[in-house]
Amino acid sequence: MKKITKIIIISISVLMIAAFFLPTWDISLEAPQYPEGLGMQIWLNKITGDLGTINGLNHYIGMKKIEPDSIKELTIMPFILGFLILAGIIVGALGKKKLLTLWVILFVLLGIAGGVDFYMWEYDYGHDLDPTAAIIIPGMSYQPPLIGSEQLLNFVAHSYPAEGGIILIAAGIISLLALGYEATFNKTKTKKEYEKKDVKHSFISSFIHHGLVHHKP
């Protein structure tokens, strides 16, 4: 790994610590009766905002209550990110390109898994509705968009990454770019590494070979 790549990987890993202290995702709702705004912020470990009000409104359409205590992701997420950050710093410090590749793949996979999990969570809330609810509109579900805006009855729901989420996404993109940079501009080093490996390999094989030779009667 080039020195600049090491610096970048360590920097983005450190920067991602900020995501512990900032909301990851923001869901805001717009309706004529809420000129002051209404919304909730999803953090790594909690949900803040007008949860009580949103739950109160959602009960009319039979949506389950959003209860942060029963969402297991909120207890797991800090550890996952913590692991990713720690691994990033180690990868940067060791400077091994193979480890970098592994780390970036892990990062991207976790990102996708997070997105899928969030989508499924939204799907569940939007579709698993109480059949005795006061308001039932045939064919209507209330899943907020994963990212973007959508009209749900009298509300327009906006779902976008918040500060912490933007940092994580940016870090993911930078890590991909760093990997691409390494792949494009650090071929010589790669060759050397291969050569080193080859030398090692030949040494070992020769050793084994020798051994075999020696032991062969």
Next chain:
Amino acid sequence: MKSLKKLIISALTVILVMSAFTYYGCSTKKGSTGPIVGDDAPSKVYVPPGKYDEFYGFFSGGFSGQLAVYGLPTGRLFRVIPVFSQDPEKGYGYSEESKPMLMTSQGFIPWDDAHHPELSMTNGTPDGRWIFINGNNTPRVARIDLKTFRTAEIIEIPNSAGNHSSPFTSENSEYVVAGTRFSVPVGNKDVSIDSYKENFKGVVSFIKVDPSSGKMNIAFQLMTPPYDYDLSHAGKGPSHDWFFFSCYNSEQSNSLMEVNASQKDKDFIMAVNWKKAEEFLAQGKAKDMASTYYHNTYDEGTHTATSEILTSTKILDPKDCPGMIYYMPCPKSPHGVDVDPSGEYIVGGGKLSTVIPVFSFSKMLKAIEEKQIDGEMDGIPVLKYEAVIGGEVQKPGLGPLHTEFDGKGYAYTSMFVSSEVVKWKLGTWEVVDRAPSYYSVGHIMIPGGDSKTPWGKYLFVLNKITKDRFLPTGPELPQSCQLYDISGDKMQLLLDFPTIGEPHYAQAIPADLIMKNSQKTFKLDDNKNAYVTRNEKEARVERKGNEVHVYGTMIRSHFTPDNIEGIKLGDEVYFHLTNLEQDWDIPHGFAVFGNENSELLIMPGETQTIKWIPKNVGVIPFYCTDFCSALHQEMQGYIRVHPKDANVQLTFSTGSKPN
């Protein structure tokens, strides 16, 4: 033929004249008389939808006992704050939590005559924290918290018999004053009314205000001669240490006062040095006097009022306190006593006077120093009129009552009898403009117009007679307020608007000083009411002998519990209801069929209690009275009332699951 021609001509003339009258009649039928309003007037009082008014206006309700909040300059009514009178709309004075607010030594007094609102001040400028208002009938002073726009505190004024010269405050609201309008034999003595001069006294109270909490307590009372103390204002700047009180009835009459109290050429303005009074108090010059009075406070944490009964006040007698009080002679039966923004001029509003006398504070100090004294009354020196007068406004009009200031060197005085407002210049005392009032103006108000820093853009004219100003509503009409633009040389009429009750005075303050602090909801987590129910799981019904306590919750759009059985005739039912909402502007109401009490209107996060005594066996409905949601009509429930001797258990439920 000639005579026929004459007849035709005269007939035509009559028709012409008649049609001219008819035309005139048509053109005046549209509205009452008055000057032509300028073309730009509508735009000056128009606030587009969704935009805010420039000022909050607080207008006393007079005999309604309440305080009205308007947006100015539009004159839009926002809220009526219940203060001294019960308000069934909000449950104020009916709910168990708010009932103690209206307790006095005379018992539960559900009404008063609320005259003068006065904003709290910092450095002589209204600060938007609290507003004080007096109860004239059963002497009281209330403090309203402008975070919640609710009455936070009411203190009764003992030894007083009509709290009119109140609740004016000093420059940092160190003191709120309360001078009695009626002198009485202090201590409820059984004496002949004719013994007025020997036995009657006028007591003036000084209420200390805690600078951080606003809590009031009566620091001391002045025992003064038996005059009628009418109005008051504190000094400012150089006159910071002084309060001024107008008084009439220096004749000391006790009957047919419209004649007997109008005999002398001059009555008085009483100048009180409150710093001196503090010194005398510290020196132990005050005598303790047994006096029972109530001090009621409303705690926003418990959402509950409590009454404290106090039993003693400290009385300062001017005879023991030289240099504390002086009288300045003032023509004639003065009403207003108003101090200009500089603190130098004190304007007396002699109702029956032909001039407006303006006293000079610096001359007053000089007169005291040079002992320019013209007799004394009960140990209070009377200063010479010539020694203290700064100037007189000549021929201002008839019936000068009250003066406000624009901060640009002008004063505005209301003229009750000639029904006009007169603008005059401080220092030269010349009248520069006059504008009619419709009709018979009492008090006037300029935002901050009695403070050090008037926002001298508008003048509000509070009239006593309305007659033809609005669409008629039978014999009883609203009071009317006129708004004049005073930003130019000439006063320009902009707007008429009706007011609640009878405003005796008003205050206004730039909106941003208040709106930024206005509370939206009460935090449910911070609710310390003794009967709070924080969530539906805790909702329950408990019996204590013949008392039944319902610990209920309200949230869109149901009550928990909403079915209650097991209540018997002879029970007293207390509904302790908590609004679980934490959403802005989602109050819930609560009303029970046939309750001799009122309804409740409960704000988000608040708990309130209403008592109900069932009168018949049967099933009684209750419901939410505030249209809270699309399913508001469904927000209702039933209570089953059994005969007195029924052997039943209390049961309660919501939804299908009985508890």
